[in-house]
Amino acid sequence: MLGRRLDRRGHGLYVTGMKTCRLLCISLAVLITCGPAIAQEPVVGVTGAEADALFVSKDPHLNINKQAAYHIMKDLLEANHWELADKWITARYIQHNPNVASGLAGVVKFFTAMRKPTPIPEHLKTEIVAVVAESDYVIVVRPREYPDPRDPSKKYTTSWFDMWRFVGGKADEHWDGALINPPAPPKAN
Numbered sequence: 460m461l462g463r464r465l466d467r468r469g470h471g472l473y474v475t476g477m478k479t480c481r482l483l484c485i486s487l488a489v490l491i492t493c494g495p496a497i498a499q500e501p502v503v504g505v506t507g508a509e510a511d512a513l514f515v516s517k518d519p520h521l522n523i524n525k526q527a528a529y530h531i532m533k534d535l536l537e538a539n540h541w542e543l544a545d546k547w548i549t550a551r552y553i554q555h556n557p558n559v560a561s562g563l564a565g566v567v568k569f570f571t572a573m574r575k576p577t578p579i580p581e582h583l584k585t586e587i588v589a590v591v592a593e594s595d596y597v598i599v600v601r602p603r604e605y606p607d608p609r610d611p612s613k614k615y616t617t618s619w620f621d622m623w624r625f626v627g628g629k630a631d632e633h634w635d636g637a638l639i640n641p642p643a644p645p646k647a648n
Contacts, residue, residue, distance in 0.1 A: 502602040502616040504586030511582050513590040521592040524625040528590065528597040529583070531623070531630060538579040541567045546629075553632040557639045588618065598622045 504510070514529035516522040531547050534540050544567050554561040559569045588600040603619040624632040 499615060502588060502618050504588040504600075504602050506584055506586055507582040510585070510587040513587055516592055518592075521597075523628045524595065524597050524623075525590060525592050527625060527628050527630060528592075528599055528621075528623055532585060532587075532599060532621075533583050534579050535570070537583065537585055539570060539574045539576045540579060541571050541576075549626060549629045549631045552630060555632070555634045556637040558637055595625050596622060597625065 505513075511529070514525045514532075516525050527547050530543075534543050535547065544563060548563050548566065550563045552561060552563050552566055554566060559566055586602050588602060589598075590600075591598045599621045601619050602616045604614050604616050607613040607615050619636060620634075622634045623630040
């Protein structure tokens with residue numbers, strides 16, 4: 460039976476019957492035949508001066524924020540010079556990463572406990588896919604490589620992002636795709 464289901468206001472929600480069956484069969488056939496051809500393309504970024512150029516804007520407001528994001532990436536995250544953090548991050552820094560405390564002190568404590576400072580490079584060494592700035596926000600996208608859970612001998616790439624909201628040229632809030640870190644394995648005696 461062909462029919463049309465209506466909502467309370469008499470608007471059509473979906474069409475039942477032959478059209479739906481035909482559309483479903485065609486969609487399924489396309490997925491089955493094209494599935495093997497749809498393989499993930501690797502996520503590739505740029506480094507050096509090419510990456511640096513992504514952190515520049517002709518708009519003065521966006522340029523200030525992109526430059527602050529650049530120094531957070533290069534000076535803080537890459538070279539671990541967290542003694543410079545107050546130049547680029549506000550004291551109240553709201554952190555949405557579940558592994559890091561909010562506030563400048565919490566972020567500095569987290570990162571300085573992990574690594575020692577290295578010389579600040581002239582250009583970014585971190586691969587960057589894109590830098591997008593709009594209003595008070597800057598999003599930095601970069602590739603991430605993980606072991607393939609289907610075959611541990613292989614790896615795959617995906618995208619990682621960091622997004623900051625800036626106030627007065629300093630990062631005041633941060634988001635990323637982090638999950639809660641698993642507990643450390645027990646120490647052997």
